[in-house]
Amino acid sequence: ASMLGAEIIVIGTAKVSSGGKVYNMISGQADINGKIVRADTGEILAVVPQARGKKPHISASTAGINATNEAAGKLGTDIIRQLIEKWSTQQSNFIKVFIVLKNADFMSYMTFESFLKAQTVSGIRNAYAKSLNESVAEFEVEFEGKAQALAMGLSRTSPDGLNFKVTGLSGNRITAEIIQQ
Numbered sequence: 001a002s003m004l005g006a007e008i009i010v011i012g013t014a015k016v017s018s019g020g021k022v023y024n025m026i027s028g029q030a031d032i033n034g035k036i037v038r039a040d041t042g043e044i045l046a047v048v049p050q051a052r053g054k055k056p057h058i059s060a061s062t063a064g065i066n067a068t069n070e071a072a073g074k075l076g077t078d079i080i081r082q083l084i085e086k087w088s089t090q091q092s093n094f095i096k097v098f099i100v101l102k103n104a105d106f107m108s109y110m111t112f113e114s115f116l117k118a119q120t121v122s123g124i125r126n127a128y129a130k131s132l133n134e135s136v137a138e139f140e141v142e143f144e145g146k147a148q149a150l151a152m153g154l155s156r157t158s159p160d161g162l163n164f165k166v167t168g169l170s171g172n173r174i175t176a177e178i179i180q181q
Contacts, residue, residue, distance in 0.1 A: 006039045007038070007039055007040070007171055008036050008037065008038060008039060008045065009036070009037045009038075009039050010034060010035075010036055011034065011035050011036075011037060012032060012033055012034030012035065012075075013032070013033055013034075014030060014031070014032045014068060014071070014072075015030065015031045015032075016028065016029070016030045016064040016067065016068055017029050017030075017064075018060060018063075018064075019054060022056050024058065025056040025057060025058055025063070026056065026057060026058070026059070026060045026063045027054060027055075027056045027063060028053075028054070028055050028056070028057065028060065028062075028063025028064040028065070028066060028067035028068075029052070029053070029054050029067050030052065030053040030054075030064065030067040030068040030070070030071040030072075031050060031051070031052055031071065032048075032050075032051045032052075032053075032068070032071040032072060032074075032075050033048060033049050033050055033051070033075075034047075034048050034051075034075055034079065035047040035048070036079060036082075036083065038171065038172070039171070040098075040170050040171035040172060040173040041096075041098055041171070041172060041173060043096075045082070045083055045086055046078075046079045046082035046083050046086070047082075048075050048078045048079055048082075051071045051072070051074040051075035051078065052071055052074070053066075053067040053068060053069065053070030053071030053072075053073075053074065054067055054070070055067040055069075055070055093144075094125050094142045094143055094144045095142075095143055095145075095146070095147065095172055096140055096141070096142060096143075096172060097140070097141045097142075097143045097147045097150050097172045097173070097174060098130075098138065098139070098140055098141075098172060098173045098174070099116075099138070099139040099140075099141060099154075099173075099174045099175075099176060100136060100137070100138055100173065100174070100175045100176070101136070101137040101138075101139065101164065101176050101177070101178065102135065102136055102167075102175070102176070102177040102178065103135055103177055103178040103179075103180065104132060104135055104136065104137035104178055105135065106132065108137070108162055108178055109129065109132045109137045110129075111159050111161065111162050112137065112139070112159065112162065112164075113127065113129040113139065114159070115158075115159035115162070116139060116141060120157050120159075121150060121153035121154060121157060122153065123143050123144045123145045123149060123150065123153065124141055124142070124143055124150070125142040125143065125144060126141070126142040127139060127140070127141045127142070128140045128141075147169060147171065147172045147173070147174060148169060150174065151166050151169050151174045154166055154174065154176065162178065163178065163179040164176045164177060164178045164179060165177055165179060
């Protein structure tokens with residue numbers, strides 16, 4: 001999804017059913033759930049396990065549509081509240097940026113981690129080495145600012161004995177590559 005430019009993915013289900021007759025009308029009922037996921041990191045941003053809607057109408061299909069619209073409105077309101085809460089917290093504190101470093105071996109993995117933890121690039125609060133698999137190292141950085149500013153800072157500095165270049169930036173994910181000398 002991120003290759004197509006999506007920043008978030010919405011995942012959910014909806015179930016519409018009849019609640020039976022109420023006088024001469026049919027009760028439509030809808031249950032919806034959903035979650036919002038960052039496309040670049042897989043981080044779950046918001047979850048609504050259940051939103052319900054109930055609406056009567058003389059037409060069963062219209063009752064179902066109206067109930068679904070009511071449930072969707074509740075779902076949307078709750079998701080927006082969660083997103084605003086999460087994003088405002090991130091903006092006031094820091095963001096998590098994920099760095100993927102290609103052509104890495106164990107020594108460059110350790111050197112790059114020390115480089116990040118030394119906070120040579122201003123704005124880095126903390127850094128964590130996550131994994132090293134098949135010459136691809138992954139790091140998580142707590143950064144005060146935007147991922148683009150971190151990418152710029154990384155482009156301007158490098159640890160002794162390790163040359164790398166930033167090759168990609170998507171959302172909160174930076175891709176870099178070690179240049180062999």
